[in-house]
Amino acid sequence: MQKALLFLSILLCTVSISAQTIYEKFESRKLNATRDLKIRLPKNYDADSDLKYPVILVFDGDYLFEPVVGQVAFQTYFDKMPEAIIVGLVQGKERFYDSYHDEVTGLPIEFGARFYEFITAELMPYIDKNxxxxxxxxxxxxxLMGNFINAFLLKDDPLFKAYVNLSPDFKGQMAANISNRLTWLKEDIFYYMVTSDDDIAPLRGGILDANQKLQQVDNKALKYYYDDFTGDSHYTLVTGALSKALDKIFELYKPISDREFQEDILTYDGTLDTYISNRYQKIEDLFGIHKPISEDEFEKIVKAAIQRDDIASLEKIGKLANKQDPTTSYGTYYMALHAEKLGKTKKAKKLYEAALDLESTAHINKDLILNKVEGLTLATDDNESDSDN
Structure with a gap:
């Protein structure tokens, strides 16, 4: 199974990169130089569409761009994260100057400060505009670029909402700076950091120290994740870390898990249409994208409503489904199920018959609905016969 998944990941990466990568040259006034960009757009990207996508900016795009693209392709294939626009910044020999920093604070200065301004004032506005x-x-x-990206956290309104630190080479007081900043941050920030027992020794020491500081941060706005791999080098840890980081950052986006079903949904204090609406509103608020509630998700909360003997939720879930997509059958089917459970046979039968005129779905097909209609017809006939006797 693992070999099959690995093969699929490689295949998706190869197809995705070759088919959808744009190579651009960016003229920077801040740097007085030209920088090479690799830009990977989502599958079926349409510039005229209203759909919006998160942006992943990959420093060291020379060698990190392709692993990120492959991992994103793999996770979006299984709907574990939204499709994203991936921007790889090729740095090459300029990397040393891009990461130039103050030895005491660890913050960008001189060449590094100009590179920072290039990102904030030129590159990201360009990506947003185009x-x-x-x-x-x-x-x-x-x-080194793991150290650099932390500088963006220190602004009042951080440019990035998620930070993937792959064996960062913390400089000066950077670890203390970010732990202090994250303590007082008010908006949601995702922060991932990784090292390994076979990492470069000085870097590993700094990362372990930074982890101790970050673990002490008491701030609900901070979503902090840390991994310490076994047997990976400074370079081989990258692939596994990208998988873990994206999995954690976009955890809310993923379909309802068994844990969420048992611990959150079944115990929810209120009707389940409110739960699922709030869940998807959080996705929109956090990631800035609109994700429709899937039929699978509707099926899960209907299952939970039945387990809870929560008849009131069935009707409200049906109305919510119809509001999202009135052309499909499952919303009307849920409303019919609500009426049936209340013993309103005639109303339930009419609703089931109405569902027959709508589009079938993966879970609610015409055969299923016809069985319901026939069962209620027999029940109605039996009741009428009993009343005649």
Whole structure:
């Protein structure tokens, strides 16, 4: 099974990169130089559409762009994260100057400060202007660039909402700076950091120290994730870390899990249409994208309503489904199920018959609905016969 998944990941990566990567040269006034960009757009991207996509900015795009693209293709295939616009910044020999920093604070200075301004004042505004981007931005950086991306956190309104630190080479007081900043941050921030027992020793020491500081941060707005791999080098940890990071950052986007079903939905204090509406509103508020509630998700909360003996939720779930898509049958089917459970046989039968005129879905097909109609017809006939006797 693992070999099959690995093969699929490689295949998706190969197809995705070759078919949808745009190579651009960006003229920067801040740097007085030209920078090469690799831009991967989502499958079926339409510039005229209202759909918005998160942006993942990959520093060290020379070698990190392709692993990020492959992992995003893999996770979007299984609906574990939204499709995203991935921007790889090729740095090459300029990397040393891009990461130039103050030895005490660890913050960008001189060349590094100009590179920082290039990102904030030129590159990201350009991406927002020319592509359908959402407000959710992710920064990915490895060792020196892992240190660099933390500088964006120190602004009042951080440019990036998620930070993927791949074995960061913390400089000066950077670890203390970010732990202090994250303590007082008011908006949701995702922060992922990784090292390994076979990582470069000085870097690993700094990361372990930073982790101790970050674990002490008591702030509900911070979503902090940390991994310490076994047996991976400074370079081989990248692939697994990207998988873990994206999985955690976009956890809310993923379909309802068994844990959520048992611990959150079954115990929810209120009708379940409210629960699922709030869940998807959080997705829109956080990631800046609109994700319709899938039929599978509707089926899960209907199942939960039945388990809870929560008849009131069935009707409200049906109305919510019809509001989202009145052309499909499952919303009307749920309303019919509500009427049936209340013993309103005639109303239930009419609703089931109305569902027959709508589009069938994966879970609610015409055969299922016809069985319901026939069962209620027999029940109605039996009741009428009993009343005649």
């Amino acid at each position: 592509y359908n981007t959402s407000k959710f931005k992710v920064a990915v950086g490895h060792d």
